[in-house]
Each structure stands twice: as C-alpha cells, then as structure tokens.
Amino acid sequence: MSTPRLAVFDMDGTLLDSVPDLAACSRELLEICHLPPLTDTEVRTMIGNGVLALVKRVLNAGREKQKAITAQPYVLPFTEAEAVQTFMELYTPRATQLSRLFPGTQQALEQLKDAGWLLAVCTNKPEVAARRILDDFGLTSLFAAIGGGDSFAAHKPDPAHLLGTIKQAGGKVSRSVMIGDMPPDYGAATGAGVKFVFAAWGYGSGALAAQADGQVASMADIPSALHALLPA
Numbered sequence: 001m002s003t004p005r006l007a008v009f010d011m012d013g014t015l016l017d018s019v020p021d022l023a024a025c026s027r028e029l030l031e032i033c034h035l036p037p038l039t040d041t042e043v044r045t046m047i048g049n050g051v052l053a054l055v056k057r058v059l060n061a062g063r064e065k066q067k068a069i070t071a072q073p074y075v076l077p078f079t080e081a082e083a084v085q086t087f088m089e090l091y092t093p094r095a096t097q098l099s100r101l102f103p104g105t106q107q108a109l110e111q112l113k114d115a116g117w118l119l120a121v122c123t124n125k126p127e128v129a130a131r132r133i134l135d136d137f138g139l140t141s142l143f144a145a146i147g148g149g150d151s152f153a154a155h156k157p158d159p160a161h162l163l164g165t166i167k168q169a170g171g172k173v174s175r176s177v178m179i180g181d182m183p184p185d186y187g188a189a190t191g192a193g194v195k196f197v198f199a200a201w202g203y204g205s206g207a208l209a210a211q212a213d214g215q216v217a218s219m220a221d222i223p224s225a226l227h228a229l230l231p232a
Contacts, residue, residue, distance in 0.1 A: 004118045005230050006144075006171030007222075008162065008194070010180035011123035011130055012047050013202030015105055015219075018133075019044045020098030025090040026058045032086065033077060035062030036069065044203055048182040049156075050124035050149040051091075055084050092129050096136040102201055104220030109142050111223040116232070120169040122162050124149035124184060145169035157187025162194060177213075177230055179222065180204075186211060195229060197222075 012018045023043035030037055038061055046057035059076065066074055076083065109119060119142050123130050127148025134140040147165030154160040166176050178189035181202025189196035198204070198212035201219070209215040216225045 003172040003175050004116055004170075005226075005232070006118040006120060006166060006169055006176040007112055007226055008120045008122045008165060008169075008171075008176060008178045010156075010178075010182070010185045010199070010202075011121055011125055011133070013181040013204065014179060014185075014199045015101060015121070016099055016133060017102055018095070018099045019047070019203075021091065021095055022047060022054070022099075024098065025087060025094070026054075028090050029055070029058065029083065029087050030062045033059065033062065033083075035059070035074075036065040038062065038065075047203055048124065048184055051088060051126060052080075052084055055087050056080070059083060088126065088129070092132060095129055095133050099133070101137055102219050104218055104222075106137070106139065108219045108222045109139065112226065113142055115223065115227070117226070118144045118169050118171050120145040120147065120165050120171070122147045122156065122165040122178065122185075122188070124155050124161075127151045143169075144171075156184035157191065159188050159191030159193075162188040162192045166192070166194070175230065177226055179216075179226075181208075183208065197225060197229065 009015050019040050023040040026043050027037045046054050130146055130148045145165050145168035149155040152161055152164040173193055177195045179197045181199040181204035186196050195213040198209045198215040200215050200217050214229050216222055
C-alpha cells in the first residue's frame, strides 16, 4: 500500500486571515510602549517570519513614526524578549476574535481528508497559538501534525521545519505538497524537495507564483489542484 499523500498548509494568509487580530495586538503593544499606532495594511506587510520578527518590525515602525513626530530619543520600556512575551500574552487569548478562515477552508480540508489525504500545518506562529486557533475553529482533529515556529530547532524558510512536520504527520517527502503564500513557505518547500502551491488569495506577492509548481485562486479550488499535481 502506498504512503498517503500529505497536504501541508501554512496558516497566516493561507488558512486564516489573521491580520485583524495581529494588527490589533500590535497597536496594543505600541500603546504600552507609548509609540504611534500602525494600520492593518502596515502590519500585513510584516507577517510571515514568526512572532519575533513581527514584534521587531512593529516596534521599529513605531519608533520611525515617533522619530518623525519628535526628535527626542526613545528607549523601549522593556527588553526585546519581554516585548515578545507581552505580545503573545495579548494575542493568544484573542487570536480568533476578529480573524476568520478564508472562504471554503473547512470544506476543502474535509474534502481532502475524505479523499485519503493526510493534512498538516507548518506555520511560523508559535505552536500553542496555532493549536488554539485550530481548536477555536474546530479543525484540530483534521490534522495529523501541527508544526509551529517553536516546535523544532528551526523554522521556515529552513527546510528542517517542513521536514519535521512531514515526519510527524507520517508522510513522505515525495508524496507531500506545501501550500503557502509567502517566501518562507516557498523556501522551506524548495529546500525540502517538496512541491509548492502558491495561495494567490493570501498576503504574498503574485511574483512568487512564477516560482511555484502551481497557483490556486481560492481554498475552494485546492482539492482539485492538489489531485492534479499529485495523483493518487
């Protein structure tokens, strides 16, 4: 019997439109730091490389805005590690307050599962937050593995993150597909030797589609696209 096919999904910008809650928590963090706020559109460009990178980008942008308002020197009221901890304390309890699954997500996942596919998540979001989100949407039971940004020694674009998730799910590299919207997703897939499908509805640039093995316009189209890319 052949190894089941495995569909590995990024989370932010692929399964989940997470900008509303990430942006709201970013603004709360900036308010605590007495820095000017950022718009949802500004925060959207900062997502994809994990919480540490997001917090750094948010604080740097806030400091730049502050510098434009006043020439006074600014000192962060706590360490970078404390800033990350504060952000996660704000975000984890409310990760699905405003965020929503992209249209057709649950149906697409269920169709793949019914067709015999294994499913996994490979996200740079901390595992506890990823699990909380999937629990809130009632999706956890669909996934054979949830590889968060802190689940392994490395995270995307390092292929070790994707390879660890595939192993945890009981999949095989040659029978796996990565679905994502950002360069870290593509980098992990390419480094791991896994086919990559560009999620055109997400946060990434359409230029990434030219490098992908395929692109899909919506989650509703994922099952047919994956069947065509990796036949049974």
